[in-house]
Amino acid sequence: MTKSVVILGAGAWGSALATLAKINGHKVHIWSRRDSQTLAEVLKDVDVILSAVSMKGVRNVVSQLQCLPLSPEIIFVTATKGLDPQTTCTPSQIWQEAFPNHPVVVLSGPNLSQEIQQELPAATVVASNVVSAAEVVQLVFSSNRFRVYTNADPLGVELGGTLKNVMAIAAGVCDGLQLGTNAKAALLTRGLTEMVRIGVHWGAKQETFYGLSGLGDLLATGNSPLSRNYQVGYQLACGKTLTEILTHLQGTAEGINTTKVLMLRSKQQNISMPITEQVYRLLQAEVTPRQALLELMLRDIKPEYND
Numbered sequence: 001m002t003k004s005v006v007i008l009g010a011g012a013w014g015s016a017l018a019t020l021a022k023i024n025g026h027k028v029h030i031w032s033r034r035d036s037q038t039l040a041e042v043l044k045d046v047d048v049i050l051s052a053v054s055m056k057g058v059r060n061v062v063s064q065l066q067c068l069p070l071s072p073e074i075i076f077v078t079a080t081k082g083l084d085p086q087t088t089c090t091p092s093q094i095w096q097e098a099f100p101n102h103p104v105v106v107l108s109g110p111n112l113s114q115e116i117q118q119e120l121p122a123a124t125v126v127a128s129n130v131v132s133a134a135e136v137v138q139l140v141f142s143s144n145r146f147r148v149y150t151n152a153d154p155l156g157v158e159l160g161g162t163l164k165n166v167m168a169i170a171a172g173v174c175d176g177l178q179l180g181t182n183a184k185a186a187l188l189t190r191g192l193t194e195m196v197r198i199g200v201h202w203g204a205k206q207e208t209f210y211g212l213s214g215l216g217d218l219l220a221t222g223n224s225p226l227s228r229n230y231q232v233g234y235q236l237a238c239g240k241t242l243t244e245i246l247t248h249l250q251g252t253a254e255g256i257n258t259t260k261v262l263m264l265r266s267k268q269q270n271i272s273m274p275i276t277e278q279v280y281r282l283l284q285a286e287v288t289p290r291q292a293l294l295e296l297m298l299r300d301i302k303p304e305y306n307d
C-alpha cells in the first residue's frame with residue numbers, strides 16, 4: 001500500500017533514503033530548514049516521518065513537531081547515528097520521550113549513502129518495540145537493491161551504528177599510519193568488544209552487535225574512505241589538525257561528538273573503553289596518532305575476555 005513519507009533532513013542520508021522509498025512508489029517529501037513549505041503543511045496526512053537530521057539538529061526538530069497536532073497512527077523513524085551531548089540519550093530515546101504514544105523505529109545498518117545513490121545493493125535493519133511499525137517501515141524501503149531486516153532491539157541497533165563511528169575514526173588512523181592488515185583486524189575486533197561492553201551495560205542485547213547494525217556497519221565504515229568518520233581519522237594520521245579537516249569535510253562526522261559523550265558516560269559508569277579514550281585524546285590534540293597507538297599496545301597484558 002502506498003504510504004505518505006516525510007523525510008526530515010535533506011543531507012546525504014535523507015536524500016538517499018528518499019530515493020529508496022520513491023522507487024517503491026511511495027509519496028515522499030524531503031523537508032529541510034530551507035523548505036518553502038512549513039512543517040505543518042508537509043505533515044498533513046503523513047503516515048511515516050523519518051528523521052535523518054544530524055545529531056545537533058534532533059532536539060530542535062523534535063520541539064518543532066511537538067507544537068503540531070499529529071495523529072497517533074504516525075510512525076516515527078530515526079536514522080541519526082549520534083548521542084545527545086547534554087543527556088547522553090540516543091535519538092530514538094529523545095523521539096520516544098517526546099512522542100510516548102507513537103511507535104518509534106530505528107533504521108541503521110552498513111549504509112554509505114554514496115554507494116546507495118550509485119544503486120549498489122545494501123542491507124539494513126529496522127528495529128522497534130512495536131513489531132507492526134517496524135514491518136511497515138520494512139515494506140516502505142525494501143527493494144531488489146535494499147534488503148531490510150526487522151529487529152526487536154532498537155537500542156542495540158541504534159548503538160551499533162552510533163558507537164562504530166568512534167571505531168571508524170580509529171580505523172582511519174590505522175590506515176593513515178599504514179599499520180597493516182593485522183593491526184586493522186585487531187583494532188576492529190577489540191573495538192567491537194568495547195562497543196558490546198558499554199552497549200550491554202546500556203541495556204542492549206549482545207547478539208545485536210554481531211549483526212548488520214553492529215559488526216556490519218563497523219566493517220563498512222572502518223574500511224571505507226567514503227566514511228566521513230574514517231576520513232577524519234585518516235587525515236589526523238597524515239598530520240592535519242581537526243580544524244583543518246573539518247573545514248573541508250563534506251557532511252557530518254558524528255563520531256567526533258559521540259566520542260566526547262561516550263567518554264563522559266564510560267567515566268560516570270566506570271566502564272573501560274581504551275580505544276575510545278585514545279580517540280578522544282587524539283581529537284583533543286593531547287596525543288599524536290603514534291602516541292595513541294603505543295598507549296594501546298602497552299596496556300597491561302590480560303586474558304582476551306574478562307577485562
Ligand SMILES: NC(=O)c1ccc[n+]([C@@H]2O[C@H](COP(=O)([O-])OP(=O)(O)OC[C@H]3O[C@@H](n4cnc5c(N)ncnc54)[C@H](O)[C@@H]3O)[C@@H](O)[C@H]2O)c1
Pocket residue numbers: 009010011012013014032033052053054055056057058060061079080081082111112113114250251252254
Ligand atoms: N551519509 C551517510 O552515509 C549516512 C548513512 C547512515 C546514517 N547517517 C546518519 O544520518 C545523519 C545525517 O547524516 P548526513 O550524511 O545526511 O549528514 P549531512 O551533514 O549531509 O546532513 C545533515 C542534515 O541535518 C540537517 N540539520 C542539521 N541541524 C539541523 C537543525 N537544527 N534543524 C533541521 N535540520 C538540521 C542539515 O540541514 C542536513 O540536512 C547522521 O547522524 C549520520 O550519522 C548517514
Ligand SMILES: O=P(O)(O)OC[C@H](O)CO
Pocket residue numbers: 081109110111112113161165168217220221226227228229230252253254
Ligand atoms: O560517513 P559516515 O562515517 O557518517 O558513515 C556513514 C554511515 O554511518 C555508514 O553506515
